[in-house]
Amino acid sequence: MLAMLGVSASAATTPDGGVSASYRQAITLLAAGEPGVRQAFDDARRLGPMDPALYLPLARACRDRGLPRAVEFYEKYLARVPNSAERTEAFAELRALESGSEFDNIDNGVQPARPLVAPGRWVWLGFAVALVALLLLSVRMLRRWPRRSLRELAATAPELHPALAYLIGTLRHELLKHRVGATRAAARAVVAGAAEAEQRRFLVERLRGNPPLGVAFRAHLAQFPRTLGPRFDIANSDPEMHRACREIAVIERLLPRVERGEPAAAQRLVTALDVLFALDTTLAQLLSELAVTTVDHALLDEAVQTVRDEFASRSVVLDEVVIDAAIESVAVEIFRADLLLVLRNLVRNALAALDKLPAGAPRRLGLDVTVELLPTGVEMVRLRVKDTSQALPPTERRIRLDRGLGLVMAALDRYDGSLEVIEADADGYHKAVVLRFFRAFGREEADEAVSVGRAA
Amino acid sequence: MKGLLVIEDGDEYVEFARLFLADDFQISVARSLDNAKARLSDGNVDALLIDLRFDRAPPETLTGDVNETAATLFAGDLGRARRYLEDHQGALILAALREAGYLQPAVFVHDFPPRRLRNLKTLYGRVDAVPTFDAAALRRALGAT
Numbered sequence: 001m002l003a004m005l006g007v008s009a010s011a012a013t014t015p016d017g018g019v020s021a022s023y024r025q026a027i028t029l030l031a032a033g034e035p036g037v038r039q040a041f042d043d044a045r046r047l048g049p050m051d052p053a054l055y056l057p058l059a060r061a062c063r064d065r066g067l068p069r070a071v072e073f074y075e076k077y078l079a080r081v082p083n084s085a086e087r088t089e090a091f092a093e094l095r096a097l098e099s100g101s102e103f104d105n106i107d108n109g110v111q112p113a114r115p116l117v118a119p120g121r122w123v124w125l126g127f128a129v130a131l132v133a134l135l136l137l138s139v140r141m142l143r144r145w146p147r148r149s150l151r152e153l154a155a156t157a158p159e160l161h162p163a164l165a166y167l168i169g170t171l172r173h174e175l176l177k178h179r180v181g182a183t184r185a186a187a188r189a190v191v192a193g194a195a196e197a198e199q200r201r202f203l204v205e206r207l208r209g210n211p212p213l214g215v216a217f218r219a220h221l222a223q224f225p226r227t228l229g230p231r232f233d234i235a236n237s238d239p240e241m242h243r244a245c246r247e248i249a250v251i252e253r254l255l256p257r258v259e260r261g262e263p264a265a266a267q268r269l270v271t272a273l274d275v276l277f278a279l280d281t282t283l284a285q286l287l288s289e290l291a292v293t294t295v296d297h298a299l300l301d302e303a304v305q306t307v308r309d310e311f312a313s314r315s316v317v318l319d320e321v322v323i324d325a326a327i328e329s330v331a332v333e334i335f336r337a338d339l340l341l342v343l344r345n346l347v348r349n350a351l352a353a354l355d356k357l358p359a360g361a362p363r364r365l366g367l368d369v370t371v372e373l374l375p376t377g378v379e380m381v382r383l384r385v386k387d388t389s390q391a392l393p394p395t396e397r398r399i400r401l402d403r404g405l406g407l408v409m410a411a412l413d414r415y416d417g418s419l420e421v422i423e424a425d426a427d428g429y430h431k432a433v434v435l436r437f438f439r440a441f442g443r444e445e446a447d448e449a450v451s452v453g454r455a456a
Numbered sequence: 457m458k459g460l461l462v463i464e465d466g467d468e469y470v471e472f473a474r475l476f477l478a479d480d481f482q483i484s485v486a487r488s489l490d491n492a493k494a495r496l497s498d499g500n501v502d503a504l505l506i507d508l509r510f511d512r513a514p515p516e517t518l519t520g521d522v523n524e525t526a527a528t529l530f531a532g533d534l535g536r537a538r539r540y541l542e543d544h545q546g547a548l549i550l551a552a553l554r555e556a557g558y559l560q561p562a563v564f565v566h567d568f569p570p571r572r573l574r575n576l577k578t579l580y581g582r583v584d585a586v587p588t589f590d591a592a593a594l595r596r597a598l599g600a601t
Contacts, residue, residue, distance in 0.1 A: 173509055177565070178468045182589035185476055202475050277588070284567055375551040376544035377568070377575040380529060418531035436529065441569035 019048040031061040052080035147237040158291035158335035171220045176280040190266035204259045247272040292440040293336040296329045300367045303343035316355045324368030332437035346385040353389035364388045379439035386429035459500035464507035476591035480600035488517040489549045503598040504562040510545035519548045563597045
C-alpha cells in the first residue's frame, strides 16, 4: 500500500533531514486512516515546507480516503514537478478522478479511486448555484416578511396621530365590533352544540357578509397607506395585521362547515376570532398611546419664556404676565413640539400687538386653560392667550387668522384642533385667541394607574 | 317580560338582541330620537341599548344642531361638526331622552375610557358600557332577571 502511494522507508532518508520524513510519516498515517494526521502535518509544517514531490503520495492518500482535495494535490504535483517520471501516471490518475470513472484506471494498473463526494469543480459550481438560489429565496422572503409594526410606524409620525386614530377607530367600529364582535357568542353556542339554526345563520351571515370579511378587512387596511402614505402599508408590514389576514382566510374557509353545525370547525373558528379580538385589544391600547401632551403651568410658561428670549420680543415692556396656575393638568391630542409652536406664535402675535399700543395703555398678557364637560361625555379643553391690545371687529377676525396664522391653522387642522379670536373677558383683557382640543383620556388614565401602582 | 328598546342606525344591535337576549327581553327598535321617544311613550321599555355612532343615519335625523356645534366647538367648520354629531349621536340621544324624563338604565356596546364613562354616569345616571357584543355581560348590564 505504502509502495503504491510512493512513500517508501528508504525515502525517509533525504537531504532535508527530518522535514520530508515528517511529511511522509503524516501521509502514511493519512493513508492508513490512523489518528493524529492533523497533528503530524502540523509538526512537519513547523519544520519546513513540503517537498513538492510528496504531493503525489499525498494526492493518492487523499484519493484512497475519498477526500476531494486529492484533485488539488494532483494538480500541484503536476504543476510543480514537471519532469517527474511518474508524471504520466499522475496525470492519468487525475483524469480518472475528474471523470469519476473507476474503470479508466484499470488499464493503467492504478488502484481504482473510491468515488469522491463530488468532483472538485462541479462541487464548487453546485455550491455557487445553491448559494445564489438561497440568496434569491431570502430576498423574496424578506420582501414578504413583516417589517414594521403599526405601533413602530406611529411612533415615527406623531403629526399623523389624529388621522391614525380616526382610521383605527373606523376599523374597530365597523369591522371588529359590528361584524366580528357580535359573532363570538354564536360561535361558542355552536361549539357547545347549543346553537339554534337561526343563530348559526346569524353567525355565518355576519362573517360572510357583503362585502366578504376578507375584502372588507383589506379595504380598511388599504385606507392606511392611502391616507398616511406608503410607509403605512400595514397589511404587509405589521405582524398582527398579517396574522389577522391569515385567520380571516381560515374563517372564510370554515364557514360552510360551521353552517352545518360542526363543533370542530366552530372550535377552530373561535380560535380565529380570538386572534381578531386580540388585534382589537392591541389597537385599543395603541389608541391610548398616540401623541398626547400634558397642558400645565410649565408648558404655558415655557411658551412665554421662549418668545420673551427672542430678540424682537425682548424690547416689549409689559405691565403683567399672568399664567393661570389654578389649572388642572390635562392631556390633549397633539405632539408637544407642535403645541409649543402654536402657542409661541400666539404669544408672539400678542406681544407684537401690545407693542403697538400708545404709551400709558395697559400692556397685559394672560394665558389660561379651561375644561368643559360636553353632553357627549367628552371634554373640551380651551387654551386662551389673552392681551389688552385693541379688539378686532368680528368681520376681521377670520381674515386675520387666515392671513396671519396660516401655519398655526394648518397645524391645528392636523390635530383636530381649532382656533378662534374672541372678545375681551371680565379680567380686563380686550381680546383672546382660543385654542380648542378634545381632552385625551387614555394617557392620563394610564399615568394615573402608574402613579397609583407606584404609591402602592 | 321586560322591554328593551334598541336605538341604532343599522340592524346589528337589534339582530343580536333578538337572537341572544330575546329570552329575557321583549325587543323593540328605534332609528332616531323622535322614533325613540315614540316607542318610550308607548310604555313597556325597561332598558335602553344604544349604539354610539350613527354614521349611516340621514343627516336630517341626527340630534344636535350642526351650525351651533360648528360655531361652539369647531370654529365654524361644518364638516367636523357633522362628524362629531354622528360619532357621538348615541350619547346625544340619551341626553335628550333624559331631558324628556326617561330614566331607564342605558347600555352602550363600546369600550369607553373609564373617565368618559364616569362623565356619562355623572350626566345621565344609570349608564353602563360593555366593550363587545357579549350576551352574558349585556344581560347583566341591562338588568335581566
